[in-house]
Amino acid sequence: MSTIHWVEAQPRSARWHSESGLPLPRRVVVADDRMRAAVAHRLACEGTALLWRGDFHNARQLLRAMDRRVGRSTPGVPGSAAEAFHAQRRFRAHRARVLGKVLVLLEEDHTLALRRAPDVRRACDEAYGPPTDGPFAVALTELLGVISAREWREKGVHVPALGARVHPHYGVFAPTRSEYVDLVARAPLPCGGAVRTAFDLGTGTGVLAAVLARRGIGQVVATDVSARARECARANMRRLGLTATVRVTGPGLYPDGRAGLVVCNPPWVPAKPASDLDLGVYDAGGGMLRGFLGGLAGRLEPGGEGWLVLSDLAELLGLRRREELMAAVEEAGLRVVGRMDTRPRHARVRDTGDPLHAVRAAEVTSLWRLAAA
Known part of the structure; x- marks a missing residue:
């Protein structure tokens, strides 16, 4: 020590x-x-x-x-x-x-x-x-x-898509930006809407797993590399009464089996985190993004989709090009079947004193609907 x-x-x-x-x-x-x-x-x-x-x-x-x-x-x-x-x-x-x-x-x-x-x-x-x-x-x-x-942790964060509060723990990324949660709540479900099993990769507080469960998906398996996040997600599922529907596991990215829907909201900035506390924001070299894309085709049920929730902040910062993202999708044996976009609504968008104000004001968060090619 x-x-x-x-x-x-x-x-x-x-x-x-x-x-x-x-x-x-x-x-x-x-x-x-x-x-x-x-x-x-x-x-x-x-x-x-x-x-x-x-x-x-x-x-x-x-x-x-x-x-x-x-x-x-x-x-x-x-x-x-x-x-x-x-x-x-x-x-x-x-x-x-x-x-x-x-x-x-x-x-x-x-x-x-x-x-x-x-x-x-x-x-x-x-x-x-x-x-x-x-x-x-x-x-x-x-x-x-x-x-x-x-x-x-005590007061929680109100999530409009759930109509309830989610309670983040220390070291777990809090869902204070509701626009990406709204995308998952509104996107059309694959398999004709009859999704039996969904995976939520990198679940954090479990907010997206809870949204999927509330949408009627019978079984949601939520994973996270962080023991703190897994404990946090389990506590939130108990609060929300979803323990019979959502199973939290880890530390692997993918659980065993296949799913009709796989959701991943990886850290949006491909830069090295200074510590484990930064893992919700920074993904060194885009490792989690590549892991999600590389494993997706082999984990989807027939007619299933993978939903990649990703901001274009890295592209606006010059840290990743859109062409690189599309090439990674193609190399993973995937194709884009749809996309939904939303603009940020958080206060920093209006902070003209922020050196990155122009970038934040131009940011678009997308839900990419991916299927096996």
Whole structure:
């Protein structure tokens, strides 16, 4: 286990944990309410981590002040969309490294022993699993994400196509963009509408599996590589009363057998994820997309279809060409039998301050209906 070391009256140490893949801090100093944001920012940029021992709310204020200083170094918008995308990723990685230098110590039972600190034990239990031996250190930014995830898990996300809420777990992509769910809810079912079995590959929260079940499909098999996602999907099926219809399995992409309908909503951006938390957005080299296409023809029942739910964001960013997608479909022994398109409705489309605003405003999400050639 990685371990951080610091001096606090005497030499001390604790395990280091980072869900987002932040590197092990090599130098750690104790900080409290007397720490000024300018000093904290300088130390963080130099690679020194600050183990916070002051007031919890003051630590959050310090993070906001440091963030303002990081924001002053935001790069200018480059010429192409691809350059803007890569520059934005580099800046976000830099920001995460700097702000991730403010650390807190979680006790063995996940207690946060700071003045005015909230009770984070349940949130940490859900994110990290049962308490382990001894305390461990995490970035305050990560802990705030864990707290936020607990709130999302509690209140859920309303999905109009279901008329119900879906409750995302920590580390599982939340279905906050309803337009792609609406496509799956509206597309005409293959096999004359009499689909007995459907697969939902990369199910995440299970939202698309739930939509398929509500459409009357007798058996839906939902898969995911992530144990967190499988647990989340099972919990949502229990909430929705769909456990008799939806079976969640993994970690393989395809389950055994064939289906009249195979649905896949892979991560839309073929870029390397920084950590497992990014797997819902980034698909390194388009691996999941290729896996879906390559296995589809051999898993379809006669008259069956595969539905690929995919944004053209990667094409607009210059990370993939439409010709490459069509060539991959053909090479997999498939043909396109139909397509449905929709425009994004999320708030970032209207954010003119976003360096990628023009790309986001032009984005189209499509449901490609594929059949064996």
